[in-house]
Amino acid sequence: MDFRSSESPGSVETAGPRSEDALPESATAAVKVVIVGGFGVGKTTLVGSVSEIRPLTTEETMTQAGVGVDDTAGVERKSTTTVAMDFGRISINDELVLYLFGTPGQERFWFLWRGLFEGALGAVVLVDTRRLEVSFDVIGRLEERSVPFVVAVNSFPDAPSYPLDELRGALDLPADVPIVECDARLRTSSRDVLMALMRYLQTLAVTTEAS
Amino acid sequence: MNSDEPHWDGGGGPERLYVITGGRSGSSAKTTLDLVTLIVARSGPRPGMQPEQAAIVRICQRPLSVAEISAHLSLPVSVVTVLLSDLIADNRVFSRPPVPPAKLPDIALIEAVIDGLQKL
Ligand SMILES: Nc1nc2c(ncn2[C@@H]2O[C@H](COP(=O)(O)OP(=O)(O)O)[C@@H](O)[C@H]2O)c(=O)[nH]1
Ligand SMILES: [Mg+2]
Numbered sequence: 001m002d003f004r005s006s007e008s009p010g011s012v013e014t015a016g017p018r019s020e021d022a023l024p025e026s027a028t029a030a031v032k033v034v035i036v037g038g039f040g041v042g043k044t045t046l047v048g049s050v051s052e053i054r055p056l057t058t059e060e061t062m063t064q065a066g067v068g069v070d071d072t073a074g075v076e077r078k079s080t081t082t083v084a085m086d087f088g089r090i091s092i093n094d095e096l097v098l099y100l101f102g103t104p105g106q107e108r109f110w111f112l113w114r115g116l117f118e119g120a121l122g123a124v125v126l127v128d129t130r131r132l133e134v135s136f137d138v139i140g141r142l143e144e145r146s147v148p149f150v151v152a153v154n155s156f157p158d159a160p161s162y163p164l165d166e167l168r169g170a171l172d173l174p175a176d177v178p179i180v181e182c183d184a185r186l187r188t189s190s191r192d193v194l195m196a197l198m199r200y201l202q203t204l205a206v207t208t209e210a211s
Numbered sequence: 212m213n214s215d216e217p218h219w220d221g222g223g224g225p226e227r228l229y230v231i232t233g234g235r236s237g238s239s240a241k242t243t244l245d246l247v248t249l250i251v252a253r254s255g256p257r258p259g260m261q262p263e264q265a266a267i268v269r270i271c272q273r274p275l276s277v278a279e280i281s282a283h284l285s286l287p288v289s290v291v292t293v294l295l296s297d298l299i300a301d302n303r304v305f306s307r308p309p310v311p312p313a314k315l316p317d318i319a320l321i322e323a324v325i326d327g328l329q330k331l
Contacts, residue, residue, distance in 0.1 A: 012266035015283045022273040023249075030247035030276060030309045031320065050331065056282035058246075060289060082287075087278055092327030096320075099247045099276060113288060115245050119312045121321070148316070191331045198325045205316040 021053045024094055032099040033197065034117060036142070037126035038134035042154040042184035043102030044086045046126065050190040051088025051100065059084050060112040083109050100194075105138045117142075122197050123149040126184070129159045132170060139171060150200055151179040152193045176203075244292045249274040249307040257303075264294055268303055 035043045048055045062081040083104070090098045101116065103109065110116055117123065123142055127135045135151070142149050151173060153164070162170070164179050173179060180196045183189045251274050256265035266284055277295065281288045298304045310320060 012262050012284050015266060015285070016270040017275065017279065017283060023275065025273065027249060027274045028307050030249055030307075031324070032247045032309070056279060058278045058281040058288055059285070060287045087282075089276075089279075090327065090331070092324050096323055096327070097247075097249070097276075098324060098327070099278065101246070101278075113246055115312075119245055119247070119309055121316070121324070187331070191328055195325065195328050198321055198328065201316050201321045202318065202325070205318040205321055208316065 017053070023091065023097060026094040027091070027097050028095045030097045030099060032101060032116075032120050033194065034120050034123040034147075035100055035102045035126060036105055036123055036138050038105045038128065038131055038138075041126045041128045041131075041134075043126055046124075046152075046154075046182075046184035046190045046193070047086055047088040047100045047102045049185060049187045050090060050194065052091060053089050055086045055088045055102075057084045057086050058113075062112060083112055085109075085113065105134050107137075107141050110141075117145055117147050120147065122201055123147050124193055124197055125149050125151045127151055127153045127167070127171070128156060129153060129162060129167070130156070132167075135171060139173070148197075148201055148204055149177065150193070150197045151177065152182045152184075152196075153179065154184050155181055176200075243308070244277050244295060244306065245309050246278040246288065247276045247309045249276055249309075250280060250295060250304050251275075251307065252304050253302060261294075264298055264303070267291075267294060267298060271304055274307065 035046055037043055044055060059082050062083060063079070085101055085103050087099055087101045090100070092098050101113075103113075103116065125135055125138050125142065139149070139151070151167075151171065153167060155161075164181070168175075168179055171179075178196050178200050180193060182193045250267070250271045252268045252271040254268070255272070256268045260268070263284060263286065267280055270280065270283055275283075277288060277291060280295075281291045284291065286294075295304065295306075299306060310317065314320075
């Protein structure tokens with residue numbers, strides 16, 4: 001049984017945020033941005049580098065009917081998977097709070113958290129040039145859902161480096177979708193990725209209002 | 212725990228969750244509570260409250276998102292939303308809904324976020 005994370009071995013009576021992490025009473029509106037990408041691409045690192053709180057983990061359970069592997073009788077049984085999602089928080093001003101969710105690239109997990117993408121301002125697709133094919137799928141799914149996104153290429157030392165326009169071609173990105181390089185370990189670099197998304201959303205909003 | 216690798220849970224997990232929620236799935240609460248809906252308690256915990264509900268009331272003395280409640284209590288969001296819908300119905304907490312998707316993209320909102328990020 002693994003519903004309690006190792007970080008909070010205590011009971012619910014003692015769990016809770018540190019007092020210095022409390023939001024002001026005036027916090028009235030929250031928005032979210034989703035960081036999406038394959039395993040090990042740097043989602044948790046990016047969330048952690050810009051978050052004002054230590055990244056937290058929320059879990060959801062998935063129940064699947066299946067036949068147990070070591071069940072020689074072949075009896076149907078249900079098994080439960082726990083899927084975790086890391087997130088962080090940035091207080092934008094006294095009223096507005098931005099939450100950043102780092103979510104796995106596989107679409108079957110996206111449905112676990114209702115409204116994860118639907119209510120989001122937009123998404124950041126984190127790309128590892130060693131495994132471009134993962135990003136390819138993610139980009140297609142975001143386009144299907146009309147979720148606005150930017151692409152951020154995480155610079156790993158042993159990853160092949162391509163000119164950005166070559167990557168744009170390889171990922172089949174529309175000309176207006178921004179593509180930026182980043183180092184998710186650096187606060188300023190991660191901040192700039194979010195800024196690129198906001199600037200892009202700004203241009204989309206202007207276009208929408210003008211039409 | 213690794214976010215990308217779901218782990219299979221053979222044991223008593225679902226049973227515990229069943230007890231906490233009284234066996235309900237929370238489909239009605241799910242329609243109104245988002246991951247980033249902010250929850251604020253109207254008062255402190257009352258004697259006789261279920262421990263999980265008392266914990267929510269205690270940690271929501273200041274605004275806290277549904278996702279944060281889930282993380283701090285190590286409970287799935289689906290369970291938290293069931294607990295919250297009861298607390299809302301009983302007037303123990305209230306919710307501050309996020310900006311509705313229909314209003315997005317909102318240029319004033321995006322400019323506010325840009326201003327905030329610039330100060331980081
Ligand atoms: N060189 C380099 N390493 C990174 C960067 N971002 C993440 N990493 C490392 O890559 C590993 C996986 O990152 P993590 O954030 O856990 O990936 P996740 O699975 O997408 O959440 C960690 O060891 C990080 O320190 C980056 O921008 N540059
Ligand atoms: Mg991670």
